[in-house]
Amino acid sequence: MKEKLQDVLAKTRCLGCDTHELIFAPPAEEQEVAIVEEMLKLQIPDDFRAILRSLSAKVQCTWVLPDDFTLPNEFRGLFCGNMNWGLDSLKELNDNKDGWIREVFPNPGDSYDKIWHNKFVFQEVGNGDFLSIDLSPENTGKIIYLSHDDGEGHGYTMANSFTEFLARWVQIGCVGAEDWQWLPFVESKSSGIDPECPNAILWRKMIGL
Template structure:
């Protein structure tokens, strides 16, 4: 992972949002996490964190948050009319809290692993709370040392179960190319073509989005 490139893209995105009179209320790039902190969190969770996630935690940041919002009066192309913000975030310290929330949804609403909708909530590790009850999560189904990222919707969202990236580093590299839009599924869905396509930062939609917003990333 190229940490400096990701930081540069964050600077470019923030500067452009401010240039068009949008808001950038928060950019937090915390200190990298230690291996001891990761081990302690793994013990609390009872699972090993995916390799690429640990790489980002130890080499880039253990706590990251970047929030931006487009101005209300900005005229948007129809295909991007649902995009209004970017809110990527993760925190090693908050993983147990997010997992408690995911498991709470399973216990209360999605308990049946034989149900095609419910099962998507099972065998996951939530790392990003979307804010509306949904989560971004690692899919631990195959038991490998790394894991793809999927979307968990609690209310029949179109993106439920969509594979967003093959691993965490890919997520950051591709998501940053579309200005970290989201995290709600309706914001990043324009940059996918199927439930397994992942976010495509080089597709026609992504190129049109960057051209419209004036982003050279």
């Protein structure tokens, strides 16, 4: 995974992108995870927990396209890549998510509000939305997009598990987490990011992945 992320940064740098230094921390110790779970008063979802313990406690991979970079219409909203998650941010992220539920989306009987409930947030999106893991019995472990302002991707499944999400996201260069950046790479609300769809193949060819 670390080598793949380094390759993403190298390839996007060749396109003239502004890239940030890759952060890829060592795996978290069990005690570190337990402390965060105690603060959360909630167990971190199993698949994500396993990644934190075996792969890395914190990952940041960021690149930004130059202003003059020409994109085909399929990717007109795409401007950056941003994978950014870690054990140290989980308490604040989920407190923020809970605040949105209390103040704006309190009604689980409402079709829009309901999507916010029973979710575990692992990354905040630059526009104020969130990437989350579903905790509901019928969809446990799925990666769900939470929009705070009627975004097109609200409620979309991005992957069936956190492990699958990482694998697929890296294949398309960790394109920005805003829904309009990754929606060109999904075919339906429930299909998830597909790194082999026609748009993904075109995009990967463009950036050399």
